[in-house]
Amino acid sequence: MTPPEPAAPPSVAETAVRIAAGYATDGPALELGSVLHGGQPHPDAAVRVPLSMLNRHGLIAGATGTGKTKTLQLLAEQLSAAGVPVVLADVKGDLSGLVQAGVPGDRVTARAGQTGDDWTPTAFPVEFLALGGLGTGVPVRATISDFGPVLLSKVLDLNATQESSLGLVFHHADDAGLPLLDLKDLRALLSWLVSDEGRAELKGLGGLSPATAGVILRELIALEDLGGDVFFGEPAFEPAELIRTTDDGRGVVTAVELAAVQDRPALFSTFLMWLLAELFEELPEVGDLDRPKLVFFFDEAHLLFAGASKAFLEAVTQTVRLIRSKGVGVFFVTQNPTDVPSGVLGQLGNRVQHALRTFTPEDAKALRRTVSTFPKTADYDLEELLTSLGTGEAAVTVLSERGAPTPVAATLLRAPRSLMAPADPAVVAQAVAASPLSARYGQPVDRDSAYERLTARLAAPPPAPEEDEVPERRAPRRRTSGRRAPERPAADDDGVLGEVLGSSVFRSFARSAASALGREITRGLFGTRRRRR
Incomplete structure (x- = not known):
């Protein structure tokens, strides 16, 4: 009897469809692009991430020039369209283009066809902030x-x-x-x-x-x-301002302009962590939602962790772990996954890995470590894939609607619908002038605080009055034999109040009350002050 012939291996198209089946969703999702397999994209094999899984955090990584910023832009657009507010760090000014509609062109049209995208130029609602007013955005300050x-x-x-x-x-x-x-x-x-x-x-x-x-x-x-x-100063920015939607239901994209402070990396990276910590302290527990309340993109994440103390890293890890239940998703954007501590990396369920370069032995070691963090796959040689991806291509694995990792998919990413370049400065200036936050935070305030109070303590006491300026003491009242002194008239009630206020009993009470009030101030994971509602 002739043995049956072995089954023909699946075609490239069939493999792409099988991979895409792991990304099928019943609910709303963000469209990332189409599966790349066999050296070509497959428009019918869509790669997407469920909107309900965006609070499980994520990582966008890759070498310089591989398309991380455009991936961030793509995700921010779709989140805004879905009614989810977004906060992102605009380190180089590239992301200001979200406020303007994109420009059609041959490359955009070709990418739309390859990814099955009905691309339409679209502008999005953007709020521009700038640290301390070092830039064109609304000044952001913290005490x-x-x-x-x-x-x-x-x-x-x-x-x-x-x-x-x-x-x-x-x-x-x-x-x-x-x-x-x-x-x-x-x-x-x-x-x-x-x-x-x-x-x-x-x-x-x-x-x-x-x-x-x-x-x-x-x-x-x-x-x-x-x-x-x-x-540092007032008026202090209220993080609740970040969670806003427009009248038509779109989420406001808050772009924190950092181009003017690129030479102060510790300041801007820690400021972003402060915003996240404040949100953690103020937002209520909500558990798992159909869509997150806010998604936070943490660009240049390696600056946050470089040289950080153990206490700081522990606080970051705990914040990332716990803020998910408050409806906030956090995406770290960096060049290499190894820039992120393992305790934090373990919390990032959604991964978009752009190309890595291996120019040094350290790069090769980082590549092997990156490959080890991906799910096993027989469809790709991950080491070869991660070093051969082109611009706008990435290896993707996310969490499915049931919370399980999806199969690794080499993905041709969609093109953003907004402008893929810095926005016209006049358009940005107009957006800042029209912002309701400008009147609230535009002008600095310098009120009475520790500096003024300590300066007053050090000030020389007023000179003692001269002897002839000392007012005459009131002669003591005479008491009649066996009788109490007559009561003070009503006009002297202020004197009684003065004696009460000046008494040692009242002063002791006032000190105790002030101390109790001071002890009401509590501090959170990072030592940040919790604001009373």
Whole structure:
């Protein structure tokens, strides 16, 4: 009997359709592109990510020039169209083009045909912010107290001992009722606590060494020279402003303009983490939703983790792990997945991996580590794939609607529908002028705070009055024998009130009340101050 002939291997098209079947969804989804297999795209084999899985976080990685920014733009557009607000870091100014409709062309038309996309030029609602007004966007500021000691230590590049000492200073400021609003407030408090007059205030808490205070003061001066003096202050930005939709139901895309502070990477990366931490503290628990409440794109993520302390990394990991239940998704955008600590990387269920380059032995090692984080696949040689992908192509694996990883799909990504270049400055200026946030945050405010209060303490007391200027003492009232002194008339009630207010009992009560109020201030994972609703 003749043995049956072996079955013919599946065709390239059949393999592409099988891979795409792992990306099928019943609910709304973001369209990423089409499966690449056998050296060609397959428009009928769609790669998508369920909208309900966007709060499971994600990673967009790849070498410079491989298309990470356009992928970020593509996702932000579709999220906005689905009614989900977006926050993104615009480091180079490229993403301002979201506010303008894209320009048709041969390349866009060809990409649309290859990915099965009915491409239409579209503009999206964008809110432009700028750190401290260093740029054209609405100024964003934070108070020193709201920023907290852990994040500030990251910005100042302090060691563990210095970070601990800074935390002690913040604790004392809360208890003593000394608002830390800007850099001069913190400098004044540090100088006070190592002075002869103020040194005793921390004696029971371990004290603050002049050497540590000196290091922190020097770093604060350096930060001020780099623009921190305009970022720290009031009015402090309310993170709730990030969660807005337009009248037609589209999510507002908040682009944080960072081009003017590219030389201050620690400041802008830590600022983004501050925004995320504030959202974590303020948003209620909502569990799993049909669509996230907000998606946060963390560009240049390697800057956040470089040189970070153990306490800082633990706080980042915990924030990323827990903020999912508050309806917030976080995407880290970086050149190499190994830039992200494993504790954070393990929380990122959606992966868009653009091409990696292997010019050095370290690059080759990073490639092998990246391959090991992908699901097993017989459809691709991942090491070869990740080094041969072209611009606008990526290896994708996301979480399906049931929460399981999808098969790895080499994907030709769709073209964004907005302008793939920086927007016209006049258009950006018009958007900023029309923003409702401009009136709220446009002008800085400098109110009474630690600097003013400590300066008042150091001010010389008023000179004592001359002897001939001392008012005559009222002669004591005579008491009649066996009788009480007559009561004061009603016109002297102010004197009674003055005696009460000046009494030791009242002063003790006032001190206790003030201390209790100060202790109501609590701090979250990063030491950031929780705002009372």
